Amino acid sequence: MRKVKADPKGVLTGAHYLDGDFAIAEGGLAAGCRFFAGYPITPSTETAERFSERIPFVGGIFIQMEDEIASITALIGASWGGQKVMTVTSGPGFSLMQENIGLAVMMETPLVIANVQRGGPSTGLPTLTGQSDMMQAKFGSHGDYEIIALSPDSPQECFDLTIKAFNLAETFRVPVFVMTDECVGHMHEKVIIPPADEIEIIERKWYQGPKDKYLPYKPDKDLVPFMVKAGDGYRFHTTGLTHDERGYPVLNAEVQDWCVHHLVDKIRKNAHKIIELQEDQIDNAEVVVVSYGITSRVAIRAVQLARKAGIKVGTMRMITVWPFPEKRIKELAGKIKAFVVPEINLGQIGREVERCAFGQAPVIGVTHCGGWVHDPEDILKAIKEAVR
Amino acid sequence: MSREELAEEKNPMEDFLRMDRIPHIWCPGCGIGTVVTSFADALKKSELDLDKVAVVSGIGCTGRVAGYVKFDSFHTTHGRAIPFATGLKLANPELKVVVFSGDGDIVGIGGNHLIHAARRNMDIVVICVNNFNYAMTGGQVAATSPMGANLSTAPYGNFEYPFNLPYLVETCGATYVARWTSLHIRRVTKSIQEALAKRGFSFIEVITPCVTLYARRNRLGDGLNLLKYYYDQSEIQHGADTRTVGIDYQGKLIVGKFVDKEKPTFLDGMNTHLQKVLGEKYVPYGVKP
Ligand SMILES: Cc1ncc(C[n+]2csc(CCOP(=O)(O)OP(=O)(O)O)c2C)c(N)n1
Ligand code: SF4
Ligand SMILES: [Mg+2]
Numbered sequence: 128m129r130k131v132k133a134d135p136k137g138v139l140t141g142a143h144y145l146d147g148d149f150a151i152a153e154g155g156l157a158a159g160c161r162f163f164a165g166y167p168i169t170p171s172t173e174t175a176e177r178f179s180e181r182i183p184f185v186g187g188i189f190i191q192m193e194d195e196i197a198s199i200t201a202l203i204g205a206s207w208g209g210q211k212v213m214t215v216t217s218g219p220g221f222s223l224m225q226e227n228i229g230l231a232v233m234m235e236t237p238l239v240i241a242n243v244q245r246g247g248p249s250t251g252l253p254t255l256t257g258q259s260d261m262m263q264a265k266f267g268s269h270g271d272y273e274i275i276a277l278s279p280d281s282p283q284e285c286f287d288l289t290i291k292a293f294n295l296a297e298t299f300r301v302p303v304f305v306m307t308d309e310c311v312g313h314m315h316e317k318v319i320i321p322p323a324d325e326i327e328i329i330e331r332k333w334y335q336g337p338k339d340k341y342l343p344y345k346p347d348k349d350l351v352p353f354m355v356k357a358g359d360g361y362r363f364h365t366t367g368l369t370h371d372e373r374g375y376p377v378l379n380a381e382v383q384d385w386c387v388h389h390l391v392d393k394i395r396k397n398a399h400k401i402i403e404l405q406e407d408q409i410d411n412a413e414v415v416v417v418s419y420g421i422t423s424r425v426a427i428r429a430v431q432l433a434r435k436a437g438i439k440v441g442t443m444r445m446i447t448v449w450p451f452p453e454k455r456i457k458e459l460a461g462k463i464k465a466f467v468v469p470e471i472n473l474g475q476i477g478r479e480v481e482r483c484a485f486g487q488a489p490v491i492g493v494t495h496c497g498g499w500v501h502d503p504e505d506i507l508k509a510i511k512e513a514v515r
Numbered sequence: 516m517s518r519e520e521l522a523e524e525k526n527p528m529e530d531f532l533r534m535d536r537i538p539h540i541w542c543p544g545c546g547i548g549t550v551v552t553s554f555a556d557a558l559k560k561s562e563l564d565l566d567k568v569a570v571v572s573g574i575g576c577t578g579r580v581a582g583y584v585k586f587d588s589f590h591t592t593h594g595r596a597i598p599f600a601t602g603l604k605l606a607n608p609e610l611k612v613v614v615f616s617g618d619g620d621i622v623g624i625g626g627n628h629l630i631h632a633a634r635r636n637m638d639i640v641v642i643c644v645n646n647f648n649y650a651m652t653g654g655q656v657a658a659t660s661p662m663g664a665n666l667s668t669a670p671y672g673n674f675e676y677p678f679n680l681p682y683l684v685e686t687c688g689a690t691y692v693a694r695w696t697s698l699h700i701r702r703v704t705k706s707i708q709e710a711l712a713k714r715g716f717s718f719i720e721v722i723t724p725c726v727t728l729y730a731r732r733n734r735l736g737d738g739l740n741l742l743k744y745y746y747d748q749s750e751i752q753h754g755a756d757t758r759t760v761g762i763d764y765q766g767k768l769i770v771g772k773f774v775d776k777e778k779p780t781f782l783d784g785m786n787t788h789l790q791k792v793l794g795e796k797y798v799p800y801g802v803k804p
Contacts, residue, residue: 136798162606183789186798188605190781192598193631200595201602204571207589208606230592357587357603358610360566364533364582366590367574375536376582376590 128298133157133290133326137185145318147285147311148173148215151241152181153318154289155213157326160239161187162210164201166194166220169253170309171243174215195220199227202238206231207365209356211293211331213239217309218247221260221267228302229268230367232390235344235352237296237331239289241305243312244471246497256309257497258420259472264304265449271387273394275401276304276449278419282316288446294329295401299393300351306448308471310421310500334361343374344386350393394450403446404455408434412441414513415459416467417480419445421500426469429506438514448476456483465513469493469506489513530565531555533585540579544738546697546723547577547644551584553700554615554642557707568611571600573620575651576725577644580615594625597632600639608782608801611640611711618645618659622678626658633687633716638780640710640717643680644697646725654728661764665732680720681773682757690715692757692774697723698746699770706772715780722749722768735765 137156145153152174155163163182165175179189188205192198195216202212216224221242231238244260246252260267264276275295279288285307292303334341334353343363344352352372355361368376369383394401409415414433418426423444433440443459445452460466465488468477477492484490491509493501526534532555541547558568565586572581574593581588587610591599596614604612614621621629621643632639648666649655656666659680660673669675681692691713693706703721710717724730724741735741749768752760760769779787782801789797 162602164602183793183797186800188800190601190605192601193627196595197598197601197628197631200591200598201605203591204589204599204602204604205606206602207587208603208610210606212602212606227592227595230595234589356607357569358567358607362566362585362587364588364590366582367592368590375533 128332129330131328131330133323133328134159135323138323138326139320140322141320143318143320144315145282146173146313146315147279147282147307148243148313149177150282150285150318151215151289151305151307152177153320154286155239155293156181156185157286157320158211158290158293159328160211160213160293161185162202162205162212163189163214164192164198164205164212165214165216166192166198168217168220170245170312171215171217171241173312174241174243195223196227199224199231199240203227203231203234203236206236206238207357211237211297213241215241215243217243217245218251218260219249221263225267228274229270229272231302232268232272232274233367234365235300236302237300238302239292239296239305240302241289241307244306244308252498254309255498256421256500257471258308258422259475259497261306261448261472261475264306271391273391274302274304274449275299275394275447276306277446278306278448279311280420280424280444281311282314282318285311286318286320290326294327297329297331298351299397300332300354301394306420308421342372344370344389345372346389346393350389350396398450401447401450402452404452405444405446407442409441409443409459411439413439413464414467414510415441415443415463416469416506416510417443417445417456417476418469419448419476422469422471425501425503426506428503429510432503432507433510438510440510451479451483453483456480457485460484460487463488466490467493467506467509467513469501469509471495471497471500528555531558531585532583536583539583541576542727544726545576546646546738546742547580549697549700550642550644550703550721550723551580553703554707556704557711560704560708561711563611563711567609568613569603571596571603571612571614573616573625575617575620575649577615577617578620578651594620594623595628596620597625597628597639597641601632601637604637604639605782614639614641616643617650618643618647619649619657622680623649623658629684630687633684633689633718635781636688636690636716636778638714638716638782640707641719642707643718643720644723645680645720646723646729648725648729650725650728654725654732661762663764664729667728667732677762679757679761680718681760684718685757685774688716688778689718689774690776690778691717693772694720694722694760694770696742696745696749696768696770697721698742699749709775715778
């Protein structure tokens with residue numbers, strides 16, 4: 128894993144007043160992304176607009192594709208061409224991308240997709256907020272696989288976590304999703320962009336050995352294979368079919384077992400290096416509020432009120448949602464009375480918390496279908512119910 | 516040649532094919548292999564740096580080509596070879612990117628990408644093996660199936676109008692358009708060579724027999740028969756008006772080089788335009804200093 132400083136060409140150092148969508152574009156540029164392919168969709172379009180405005184002065188490609196299927200597929204091609212790549216979308220576009228998210232997973236291609244979530248299903252609520260693509264992010268494409276998903280709660284974090292997303296994508300050769308939402312995407316706040324030499328960038332895991340010994344899918348010690356790019360004389364093959372270490376298709380149960388386990392294990396076994404949580408007053412807590420993204424900001428108010436009322440309440444904000452912090456939830460479940468999980472969907476992550484709590488602590492969901500952020504009172508009510 | 520020399524003699528295809536993946540999966544008598552041979556021959560004649568050649572396929576019998584050629588090669592998803600190639604080419608403009616896939620893949624499910632890549636004059640070569648059906652899945656009706664032909668999902672004959680591919684891609688902006696049958700070996704080779712030498716969106720349609728499905732279902736004889744039949748039915752008309760080259764069931768096949776013109780590519784257009792509008796501040800992309 129080679130760490131370098133960010134290329135100053137893409138870094139707009141200074142204090143800015145940006146919305147989350149713009150901050151995602153700036154995060155991508157700061158991370159060294161020089162290829163963006165996308166298709167307009169509310170409430171994510173501003174990211175594409177910002178990137179198209181900035182890239183001519185940095186040197187790179189912005190291309191508006193004919194649809195989201197083309198966008199994600201162009202990203203995979205461009206990533207194999209040696210670029211750091213990203214796109215942005217929202218529910219309907221995310222749905223269209225699913226088949227080729229699977230291709231990116233199978234080919235072990237680093238790329239970043241930001242999903243500025245809105246209310247679904249279908250066209251749903253184009254201009255209003257939602258968090259209902261969380262399960263789709265994990266399971267949206269067919270087959271068994273693992274991805275990484277992060278959830279920013281502010282424009283500043285949209286910037287920071289987009290850089291982190293690139294670093295994770297390059298480290299693990301996997302698609303990484305920045306799962307934000309309309310509210311954060313359109314919220315204007317101060318965003319501090321540090322000087323380039325204070326931004327740490329993880330370079331792609333380039334193969335350095337002899338050409339004739341290169342195996343595109345031979346796992347390294349950390350389970351992640353080395354990568355090369357097209358045009359460097361390796362004459363490699365890669366396919367969406369089940370394949371062996373050479374990248375050649377082998378269609379039988381044995382190789383399928385190896386191939387799929389490899390894709391899953393490189394994330395699951397490295398989960399401790401990936402997961403980032405922000406916990407507060409959790410040690411003596413009777414109740415823990417588990418939340419992510421915009422909902423965790425709303426939850427702060429409810430937690431303050433609960434503490435004022437003398438309730439011992441801790442918080443866990445998931446910065447990484449996938450892979451899921453299974454161990455930590457399990458650990459806490461044995462110590463507390465209940466979890467409270469507010470989210471802008473009908474209980475997607477709550478269900479995951481419930482699975483990991485394994486009956487040791489009940490999970491009280493505070494859910495709604497989207498279009499607005501929670502009323503802190505509703506979360507407070509759930510906290511009170513939890514300690515009763 | 517001495518016995519030792521003979522033993523060291525390389526298979527002429529060794530530089531072009533992954534010999535460790537042969538035998539291939541194609542049926543005996545299938546026309547796809549012939550087109551691959553023409554492709555290899557064209558590359559040999561082109562004297563391109565083979566390390567800079569990338570092949571992208573979608574899914575289908577033809578889609579398996581990417582797995583057999585010894586270049587940086589990508590076997591992608593059904594219909595998406597062209598946007599994949601678009602990303603690859605733009606990310607590394609030094610590459611010569613060739614899309615090699617079937618009619619169902621490129622024109623059916625991937626039709627939207629085809630017309631947009633032609634419109635943008637994306638600098639890639641598309642070799643489209645047209646066997647008038649979805650072969651890999653068992654011979655279903657395609658957007659290229661001639662009217663009246665019998666297909667597994669048009670068991671009483673096809674009644675839909677097929678695409679006329681040269682006309683379609685020319686209208687959308689392709690700068691090189693040719694059609695041959697796979698038995699026009701030298702001509703296919705020459706067209707691929709010309710397309711490789713060109714900058715811009717090139718499209719070569721190769722009419723190819725599918726012996727196992729299309730030919731059998733329509734009782735058109737074995738592979739060799741059909742190969743010969745297509746060849747005999749063809750009439751070379753270079754520069755023909757592409758509006759007139761539509762294909763009727765077992766009818767005359769107009770073949771030839773229909774379009775060969777120059778036009779700035781996507782990258783040319785981007786660089787010239789942004790340079791003009793933004794001046795000094797613009798950082799040109801993909802141009803060698
Ligand atoms: C999204 C998706 N839909 C359907 C398929 C099934 N499928 C595989 S190959 C194919 C047709 C290929 O036809 P063509 O491109 O003409 O290639 P040929 O086999 O005729 O060479 C289809 C429909 C698939 N792989 N993916
Ligand atoms: S099914 Fe048809 S196209 Fe496919 S390999 Fe056999 S003959 Fe060729
Ligand atoms: Mg076909």
